[in-house]
Amino acid sequence: MAELPKFIRPVTAADAEIGHAVTLDTPLTLDCGKTLSPITIAYMTYGTLNAARSNAVLICHALTGDQFAASDHPVTGKPGWWETMVGPGKPIDTDRFFVICSNVVGGCMGTTGPAETNPETGKPYGLSFPVVTIRDMVRAQAMLLDHLGIEKVLSVIGGSMGGMQVLQWAASFPERVVSAVPIACAARHSAQNIAFHEVGRQAIMADPDWKNGTYQLHGTMPAKGLAVARMAAHITYLSEAALQRKFGRNLQNREQISFGFGPDFQIESYLRHQGMTFVDRFDANSYLYITRAMDYFDLAAEQGGTLAEAFHGSKTRFLIVSFTSDWLFPTSENKLVAHALNANAATVSFVEIETDRGHDAFLLDEPEMFTTVRGFLNAVANTVGA
Amino acid sequence: MSLRPDLAAIAEMIPVGARVLDVGCGDGALLEHLATTKQVDGRGIELIQQKVNACVARGLPVMQGDADTDLIEYPAAAFDISILSLTIQATRNPSQVLGQLLRIGRRTIISLPNFGHWRIRVSLLLGGRMPRTQALDYEWYDTPNIHLCTIADFVALAKSNGASIERALALNEAGQTRAMRAEAWGPNILAEGAIFLLHGRH
Numbered sequence A: 001m002a003e004l005p006k007f008i009r010p011v012t013a014a015d016a017e018i019g020h021a022v023t024l025d026t027p028l029t030l031d032c033g034k035t036l037s038p039i040t041i042a043y044m045t046y047g048t049l050n051a052a053r054s055n056a057v058l059i060c061h062a063l064t065g066d067q068f069a070a071s072d073h074p075v076t077g078k079p080g081w082w083e084t085m086v087g088p089g090k091p092i093d094t095d096r097f098f099v100i101c102s103n104v105v106g107g108c109m110g111t112t113g114p115a116e117t118n119p120e121t122g123k124p125y126g127l128s129f130p131v132v133t134i135r136d137m138v139r140a141q142a143m144l145l146d147h148l149g150i151e152k153v154l155s156v157i158g159g160s161m162g163g164m165q166v167l168q169w170a171a172s173f174p175e176r177v178v179s180a181v182p183i184a185c186a187a188r189h190s191a192q193n194i195a196f197h198e199v200g201r202q203a204i205m206a207d208p209d210w211k212n213g214t215y216q217l218h219g220t221m222p223a224k225g226l227a228v229a230r231m232a233a234h235i236t237y238l239s240e241a242a243l244q245r246k247f248g249r250n251l252q253n254r255e256q257i258s259f260g261f262g263p264d265f266q267i268e269s270y271l272r273h274q275g276m277t278f279v280d281r282f283d284a285n286s287y288l289y290i291t292r293a294m295d296y297f298d299l300a301a302e303q304g305g306t307l308a309e310a311f312h313g314s315k316t317r318f319l320i321v322s323f324t325s326d327w328l329f330p331t332s333e334n335k336l337v338a339h340a341l342n343a344n345a346a347t348v349s350f351v352e353i354e355t356d357r358g359h360d361a362f363l364l365d366e367p368e369m370f371t372t373v374r375g376f377l378n379a380v381a382n383t384v385g386a
Numbered sequence B: 001m002s003l004r005p006d007l008a009a010i011a012e013m014i015p016v017g018a019r020v021l022d023v024g025c026g027d028g029a030l031l032e033h034l035a036t037t038k039q040v041d042g043r044g045i046e047l048i049q050q051k052v053n054a055c056v057a058r059g060l061p062v063m064q065g066d067a068d069t070d071l072i073e074y075p076a077a078a079f080d081i082s083i084l085s086l087t088i089q090a091t092r093n094p095s096q097v098l099g100q101l102l103r104i105g106r107r108t109i110i111s112l113p114n115f116g117h118w119r120i121r122v123s124l125l126l127g128g129r130m131p132r133t134q135a136l137d138y139e140w141y142d143t144p145n146i147h148l149c150t151i152a153d154f155v156a157l158a159k160s161n162g163a164s165i166e167r168a169l170a171l172n173e174a175g176q177t178r179a180m181r182a183e184a185w186g187p188n189i190l191a192e193g194a195i196f197l198l199h200g201r202h
Helices: A134-148 A161-172 A191-206 A208-213 A223-237 A240-246 A266-278 A284-296 A331-343 A358-363 A367-384 B005-012 B029-038 B049-057 B067-073 B094-104 B118-127 B151-160 B185-190
Strands: A020-024 A039-046 A056-060 A098-102 A155-159 A179-183 A317-323 A347-353 B019-023 B041-046 B062-064 B079-085 B105-113 B164-171 B177-179 B193-199
Touching (some): A020 A134, A039 A134, A056 A134, A056 A161, A098 A134, A134 A161, A134 A284, A155 A161, A155 A367, A161 A284, A179 A367, A191 A208, A191 A284, A208 A223, A223 A266, A223 A284, A223 A358, A317 A331, A317 A358, A317 A367, A331 A347, A331 B067, A347 A367, A347 B049, A367 B049, B005 B029, B005 B105, B005 B164, B005 B177, B005 B193, B019 B029, B019 B094, B029 B041, B041 B067, B049 B062, B079 B094, B094 B105, B118 B185, B151 B185, B151 B193
Parallel strands (some): A056 A098, A056 A155, A155 A179, A179 A317, A317 A347, A347 B062, B079 B105
Antiparallel strands (some): A020 A039, A039 A098, B105 B193, B164 B177, B164 B193
């Protein structure tokens, strides 16, 4: 018998603490027609569920996020990705609310994804993992809530791809969502956004170490391709003004240009750092799958082309937040969602936060965003007595 | 906190349980008052972010936006009442905004400062400078009130938009109101402002 191949999980999270995890036997039927079974969902919770089970808030993470919204990341040791927003006394106050955040299907922090072992073959899924959608991610989260015995959530909140999940939640399970806060997102992925994702995917697939997605079996990892993908994507999360303000044409640890191709400029060094640190915590195949899920997202298409239909008769209360300098998910896209809701006489608030920090603003210290979210969430909680 | 008298006069015109759109809703004082005293299902539009925040914290659904550009997105007759209080003079296209308000609301309430008030007329006549009043305390070059009008001007605009005036109230500086005949010459000189209840061709 040939020696079994050595499986290497591409993330250093191989033995990292992933928080809670539940393996469900109920198969997850996916939009592509395939099913995933069993399915493991890794998640974190913060705060305490009240007796009436009415204070649950579901947080949906973005493309490269994970369940560690409000606690240190087990791989990087850095604070949770939304610690400015979630925690005791924070806008999403864990002294009052029971916060749940789960890793998406297709992810690489413990939830079933391409890096995990396919029970049918005993090998990592790799490209045999079925293509998942935003709606599949939401279905998995609904299964998790069923498992936790939570029928209704006070709010579903998320930015970017997290915001897409929020919109999908409101469309797929309106009766389970008291309020929804989609931040810096859109009801569909634009051609420009698909284009940037395709650049990232091509960078990964052009890396010889990708090996058609089977790198785990070969003990390699397409780190260079994944880093380039991250660098390209990272530019889209910022704004020209913020780049100019932070870096300008400043040189990196040198007095003059080198007439070479080293990182002469601070911005180059910064991007290289972003790329290099990313590969330590993220799986390349996961990146392919999750970017694809975002590309496929088009809430109106599910409804015969009319976005308003997606929210027909919705009783959910919405707060939509956009940022002035976000060109990845610009205000106009966020407003389209607001207008579709208004056309349905839904209860919707919309705010556009003034900032030069681009799309990433939703993860940063933006006091106006905090004030808005805090006010909205407390008002909703007061109405339902949570 | 008691409601500003002109807003109280507007509130008095609104039936219990109505669906209301308040354009330029500020910090939401009127909408909150209507929600608590008249079970009104209210929505707001407000341009200034901090004021939108104040509304959201009160649990009011408010869109940060602009009357000139955003009203077009609402379906016809989506609301029982659309309101524009002391704002029409600051819009870029008052005729279009009025047309949209009449389309969106089965009825429309508009309040406005009266540029035909005698003190303003006298100020211009004798001072020879663009008038500044307590209600309109700006220099001509930095005023947001780019489309000031008199009561007679507004009545003519309403007519040209096919609106019928159901009620008209004269408004004084303290915000007190009394009924007026919209087309009479008296109020156009004596009233500091006016509130109109209109309906379009629904």
